[in-house]
Amino acid sequence: MTAGSAAPEGRPPGTPPAAAPGELPRRTPPALDARGLGKRYGRRWALADCTLTIPAGHVVGLVGPNGAGKTTLLNLATGMLEPTTGTVEVLGGAPASGADQLAKVGYVAQDTPVYAGLTVAEHLRLGAELNPGWDDELARGRIERLGLDQKLKAAKLSGGQRAQLALTLAIAKRPELLILDEPIARLDPLARREFLQLLMEATAEQELTVLMSSHLIADLERTCDYLIVLVAGRVVLAGQVDDLLASHHLLTGPRRDPATLPADQQVITASHVGRQSSLLVRTDKPVHDPAWTVANVDIEDLVLAYLSRAASA
C-alpha cells in the first residue's frame, strides 16, 4: 500500500495509484473493484486514478473532507455516473447494468431523497412494486418500530424520519451491498444514533456489505471495520481498521531526523517540539528501538494524520 499524494486540481493523474490493500482473493467477488477509476468535470478531476478493492462482508467507512470525491465515487459505484477513465465493478458486475445488478445494490443518496407527495405506506408499496426481492415484513416492522405514521406524506416527515424511510427502502430490497452517501450528516445526535443502530441491526441480520461515506470520523469509529480515506480525488489510505491500527504507531523520543529511520518504517507525519520528536509511522514489523516510546493510535489520529499529510503535500 502506497498512499498517492494529492494532485493539484486540474492536473491529470500522474502518480501511481494507491495500491489495493493486501486482501487475499475470496471466492465471492469483491464488493467494489475499481481500476484506474477517474471522473472529470470540465478540467477538474473529482476522482483521479482510483484503484481500490473492497472485499465483501465489511462495514466500510469512506472518509474525506468535503469535495474529496466521496459522492463521485459512490455515484460511479451505483451507475449514476459514467467514469471518464478506468473501470468499476460492483459485486462482479457493471453498475446499474440490469435489473439483477440493481437488485443487488441498495443506495441511499445524499439528502436521502423520497417523494414528498407520497405517503410512507405508498413508499413501501413503491419498494414492493419495484423490487422482486422486497421483504415487506422487514419494511413494515422497521416503520412500526420507528413509530412512523404510514398515512403521513413524506413532505411532513422530519429529516431523521426521511432518512430512516430511505434507509428502510434500501434495506428491505435485500441488497448484498448497501451504499450510503452522508446519511447522517444532517441528522441531530439522537436521530443519528437511531439511524446507526438500525443500520447495525440490518448488517447483523443480513449478509450485507455497507459502504458509507462521512466527513465525521466519530460516527465511523463505532460502526466501521474497514476504512478508506479520500483526499482531493485520491485514495490515500484503505484497509481493515484492525490492520491499520496494528500497523501504525505513534513514536515519541529524542529529536531525530525521520530519514534515519529503518526502511520498513514509513513516516506519515512528523512533528518536532524542542528536543523531542513525535512521529506517526507505518510498519508491519514491531518497533524495537529503545529510544522510542511506542503508543497505539486510534482511528481519529490515523485519519487526521493522513488528511494533514495530504494537505501539506
Next chain:
Amino acid sequence: MIWLTWRQFRAQAITAAAALAVLAIVLLVTGIGLAHAYNDAGLPGCHGGGCAGAASLFIDEAKANIYHLVFYAGVFLVYAAPALIGVFWGAPLITREIEAGTFRLAWNQSVTRRRWLAVKLGLIGLAAIATSGLLSLMVGWWSSPIYAAAQQAAGSNSLSISRLDPPMFGAQGIVPMGYAAFAFALGVTLGALIRRTVPAMAATLAVFAGVQLAWADVIRQHLIAPVRSLTPLNVSAINELSITSNQTMTVVAAAKVKSTAWVLSNQTLTSAGKPFTGPPTNACISGTTQQCNAWLASKHLQQLVSYQPASRFWEFQWYETAIFLAVGLALAALCSWLIRSKRIA
C-alpha cells in the same frame, strides 16, 4: 412500475378527465341545439342546388348565435390540448425527478432506467393520445352539421370552409392524436436535455407551436403532389386586377375548383406559359371594364390553379398522423438514450 406511474400521474389524469367531462356537457347541450337547427333547416340528406341557399342560411344563423363562439372555442381547444399535454405532462416527467433528487431513488430500485422510462412514456403517452382523440371526437361531432352545411352550400360561394384549410384541418379527425404523442415525447425529451422544469416547459411550448405553424404553412401541402389545372382564363371571372406605376399588371380570376378545395396557388400565365405581368394597355388604364376584358381576352391568357381536392382529407389525415407518431417514437428513443447514457446525474 405501472402502479408508480399511475400514482405519480393520478392528479394530472383526474384534472384532464374533469376538464373533458365539463367540456362534454357544454358540447352536448349546445350540440343538440345545433343538430336540431340543422334538421329544422331541412338539410339532412339534401343534395343539389336547392340546398345551397338553405345551407347558407343555416350557417349565417349559426354565425350570429352562440354556436359561432363554441365552434372556434372547440377548434382552439383541439389545438391547445396537445400543447398543454407536452407542457404539463411531458416536460416535468424527468425534470421534477431531477429537481427533487428523486431520480436517485427511482433509478436505484430493481428496475432499469430504460424500463422506467418505457412504462412512463407508454402509459402517459397513451393517455395523451386518448385525451386528444376524445376531444377531437367530441368537437368533431359537435361541428359536423357546420361542415356538412358548408359542403352543401358549396357553389353558392357565400362562404368557403374547406376541411383541408390550414386553420381547420388540424382540429379535426385523427391528427390531434399524432400531435399529442409528438408533443408529449417532445416535452419529455426537452426535459431530459434542459433538466429544469420551467425552462423545459417554455421550450416545449415554443418548439411545438413553431412546428405546428411551419407544418401547416409550409410542409403539409407537399405531402401529396397537388392537382394542377391549366385552363384558358375566363376574363369575366377576374376578381383582382392591379396596375403599378412601373408598367406591370397582374390579374387573378376566381379559381374554377370546388369551394371545399384547398387552393394553394392561383396564377395567370401568358399563352407562352410565363407569368403574366403586363404591360398594361390604355384599354385597362383608362378604358371601361368591357374594353379591358376584351383586350385581355385577345391575349389568350391561361389560368394555373394548384390545389388539394377535399376528397384527399382522410389521406392527409393518415399521412400526417403517421408522421407525427413516428417523430414521437423517435423522440422517445432519443430520450431513452439520453437517460441511459448517464447524462442526467
